[in-house]
Amino acid sequence: MDIEDKLRIITTGLEEVITESRLRSMLEEGRKLRGYIGVEPSGLFSIGWLIWAEKFKELVDLGIDMVLLEATWHAWINDKLGGSLENIRVCAEYIEHCLRAIGVDTGKVKLIKADRMVEDPNYWTLVLKVAKNLSLARIKRALTIMGRRSSEASMDFSKLIYPCMQVADIFYLDLDLCLGGMDQRRAHVLAIEVAEKIGFKKPVALHTPLLIGLSGVGRMDVASMSEEDWVSVKMSKSKPETCIFIHDDETAIRSKIRKAYCPPREVRGNPITEICRLLLFKNGYKLKVERRNAPSLELESYAELESLYVNGEIHPLDLKEAVAEALIEKLKPINDYFNRNNDAYRLLKILEDTTITR
Numbered sequence: 001m002d003i004e005d006k007l008r009i010i011t012t013g014l015e016e017v018i019t020e021s022r023l024r025s026m027l028e029e030g031r032k033l034r035g036y037i038g039v040e041p042s043g044l045f046s047i048g049w050l051i052w053a054e055k056f057k058e059l060v061d062l063g064i065d066m067v068l069l070e071a072t073w074h075a076w077i078n079d080k081l082g083g084s085l086e087n088i089r090v091c092a093e094y095i096e097h098c099l100r101a102i103g104v105d106t107g108k109v110k111l112i113k114a115d116r117m118v119e120d121p122n123y124w125t126l127v128l129k130v131a132k133n134l135s136l137a138r139i140k141r142a143l144t145i146m147g148r149r150s151s152e153a154s155m156d157f158s159k160l161i162y163p164c165m166q167v168a169d170i171f172y173l174d175l176d177l178c179l180g181g182m183d184q185r186r187a188h189v190l191a192i193e194v195a196e197k198i199g200f201k202k203p204v205a206l207h208t209p210l211l212i213g214l215s216g217v218g219r220m221d222v223a224s225m226s227e228e229d230w231v232s233v234k235m236s237k238s239k240p241e242t243c244i245f246i247h248d249d250e251t252a253i254r255s256k257i258r259k260a261y262c263p264p265r266e267v268r269g270n271p272i273t274e275i276c277r278l279l280l281f282k283n284g285y286k287l288k289v290e291r292r293n294a295p296s297l298e299l300e301s302y303a304e305l306e307s308l309y310v311n312g313e314i315h316p317l318d319l320k321e322a323v324a325e326a327l328i329e330k331l332k333p334i335n336d337y338f339n340r341n342n343d344a345y346r347l348l349k350i351l352e353d354t355t356i357t358r
Helices: 001-011 020-028 049-061 072-077 087-100 121-132 136-146 151-155 160-170 182-194 227-233 250-259 272-278 302-310 318-342 344-354
Strands: 016-018 034-039 063-071 109-113 175-179 204-208 287-289 297-299
Touching: 001 020, 001 049, 001 136, 020 151, 020 204, 034 049, 034 160, 049 063, 049 087, 049 175, 049 272, 063 087, 072 087, 072 160, 087 109, 087 318, 087 344, 121 272, 136 160, 136 182, 136 227, 160 318, 175 297, 182 204, 182 227, 250 318, 272 302, 272 318, 287 318, 297 302, 318 344
Parallel strands: 034 063, 034 175, 063 109, 175 204
Antiparallel strands: 016 204, 287 297
């Protein structure tokens, strides 16, 4: 496979690459690249997480040495799953099963728990080196990587250590590529900025888009929304009524989609059209829309859907019903995996009985 094909596969579907020119240079070197994603084990897997998970699979399939950092200590600092490390570790195992369920060959992935890294004094040396090259103001602005606003920095001091740990993770693991949602952008930018100051190579950041929650963006003006605003409205497992989980049954999916925000003729800030754009129209998928007062449609691209929707040729309710059925179809292989794998099913049931905390 030539460089252009590799570049296309890596960048397709991303919101941002920092920077594409450095990514091209890395590919031109001809060496095997090493990438990662750091994931907080924080609860049930939502369809919002499928966006980064499917890109992770593409990178693994491309032959990039990918690391899944199970950010157990990070989740503990961030008070996830009630701040219980035992629950967080259970969730880390569950996430491994989720990735297998969507087709990731975890035999080709290096699975690393933060528990192991924090036992190494060299890791904490890196954390301090990073901290000495960042101002307190920069650290507070980076708190969006935790799904929090910078104004929440007064909660407890450990939260201020988190960004330094995430930057140190990148150097400790000797990474070329950092994969994450747009909510991880500030940590990746910090890593790029301090890398050469402390003797490390600059990583390339690959950012996937965020899927907004089913309640939409509320009264906010989409055009003027800040980075923190977008993080605040992303699909969150701590708000289950606005979130679709990969294990939701058909009834739950149809009910949640039916109640979702979906303004007519508007795609900006519309979670239903965003599900189509970010999750459904992939690999030649065709969306079937049954219309009450017009012939049914078979849409081959998001661009086609958007054009018809903004012109009022597809009613929101018709689109919702089509999206619900498409999601049910997409999630069926995942649910089949959990139903036939006893260990995966056991872990799922443990997490379903665990309180999800923000």
